[in-house]
Amino acid sequence: MDRNNLLENIQWTKDVVLELEGVTEKHRGLSAHQHSLLNYKPFEGLHNPLMLRFYVVPILFIVITLFILGDLLASLFIFIDAEGIWMFLSGITLFIVLPLAGYFLLLRTISNYLIRKSKVTRIEEAQGLQSSIESLHKTSMELKNSLAEHSAVPQSYLFPYAVSKLESFLVKHRADTLKECINLYEQEEANEKQQQEAEKRHQEQLREMERQNQKMVKAVNKVKTQVEKNRDDYFHY
Structure with a gap:
């Protein structure tokens, strides 16, 4: 292969290598994104930072209620009789405990629904990426086969920096x-x-x-x- 043909071959090789590098990077990025979608595990319960704010409301309600009415409730609890105690506890259960329990149950139900919906959405998105990943993989294999068949540059030098250096040696007449x-x-x-x-x-x-x-x-x-x-x-x- 004479010098001019060698230069053309190396320049073609450089273009293909750059294209292959771009395809490889895109394939790697889509694969990583797909992996993150399929393996994402959202936090649940109190550890969920999005749901934590909803737990603050009843906690603040209890704290403020006890702060304002604590002394009054304690004094009433001391002076009421046994029947009054049961009525007092029933009122606490009916107007405080049950509403809070219903609040947390509803919150948990909504949280699980949103988590399941998010999981379905992520799976659908990951499946949509699969065709692009397969197409990029096919393109990558075609480029590699093309380089193996037509490039004069050895395999160990088929990366952008090395091919560019080889091209510069020919362009600057440092090698023939x-x-x-x-x-x-x-x-x-x-x-x-x-x-x-x-x-x-x-x-x-x-x-x-x-x-x-x-x-x-x-x-x-x-x-x-x-x-x-x-x-x-x-x-x-």
Whole structure:
């Protein structure tokens, strides 16, 4: 394959690789969204942050009622007879306990209904995503097969950065064959890795020097403090 044909092949490969990357990212995003829809488990009861506000109303009602009428109810409870106690308890049950129980029962029923409805909606949405996911998977496989059949670039270099570098070597006339392009790419990658390792070692050396300087400053301050103490003791005596 001559230089011009190689350049055209690499440019075509770059376009396909970029398209494949976009399809893969979209497929990954839709799959993750589908998984979250199918595995979402809403909180129930008191742990549900949406339902918690509805429990505040009866609790506040009880607290305010006891705060306002607590002393009166306690005094009445002391002076009434046995029959009056039963009437008092019956009134509490009829006008406070039963309404609160009905409130919580209704709240629980509505909560379960909304949870079931939300679950059905999520399942329907997840099923609607399945066709798009399958279509993207099919497109991804077609692009991979096309690259395997027609691209001159080896499999290990079929990602956007590497293909773009190979293309730039040909465009800038730094290489004329695929082998030369790959050798230049590997050489630059090795040089960049060495530079990163050298920079890492340099940063570690700087941090070590900083630690040593801090230790030295502490030691000097300690000696200075001891000298000043000895001087004060000397002049004191």
